[in-house]
Amino acid sequence: MRDYVLHFEAAIRKAVALFAASMPQGRRVLDAGAGEGQYGLFFAHNRYVAVDLGIGDSSWNYEQLDAIADLKALPFPSDTFDGVFNVVTLEHVTDPQLVVQEMARVLAPQGRLLLVVPHEWEVHQHPHDYFRYTRFGCELLLLRAGLVIESIEPVGGYFRLLSRRLLSGYKFFPWPLAVAWLLAVGPPALLLPLLDGLDRQSDYTLGYICSARKPGESS
Secondary structure, three states, X not given: OHHHHOHHHHHHHHHHHHHHHOOOOOOXXXXXXXXXXXXXXXXXXXXXXXXXXXXXXXXXXXXOOOEEOOHHHOXXXXXXXXXXXXXXXXXXXXXXXXXXXXXXXXXXXXXEEEEEEXXXXXXXXXXXXXXXXXXXXXXXXHHHOOOEEEEEEEOOOHHHHXXXXXXXXXXXXXXXXXXXXXXXXXXXXXXXXXXXXXXXXXXXXXXEEEEEEOOOOOO
């Protein structure tokens, strides 16, 4: 039930798990915008490196990071990593194009990038929240960085988005009314995702999961 309600988060975990499984043993992988490094366990068989600027959430523990660094100027030589992933972090940077270019720079030839961005999402991590992305914006950023796009997939459509928004409405009420809201809205909200196939364009998606690779001959 948790994954059904938190569909975006579940889709992200699945995408990261598949990305990790695609990385051969011992390959170098960069978690760019790692936060607390919550995805590190997926890469136990790799040389996992976690980097973040460390300002997103004052309650987070950034002590396990390998480096505190600005993603606009990654402290690594070019062609260092076989994989780079960036999960719902690109909305928090002041120059997303430069960040994508930096991730492309540190990727080795034929290295792969996993990028997850929000499209319809509330403002969070105040005041460090600057952008939202369409599929066309993702395409533009990746192509300008010289990457070859493998896929740009929306995570749900209008009815999943509406379900998530309705269920989140409890936050605006004091606790007794919040419970009443969930009891009233919860059942129909939980049925709405079953209609998601009607939104064939998925233009009302929560976000996008993008896969790309760096061209060139691998060493």
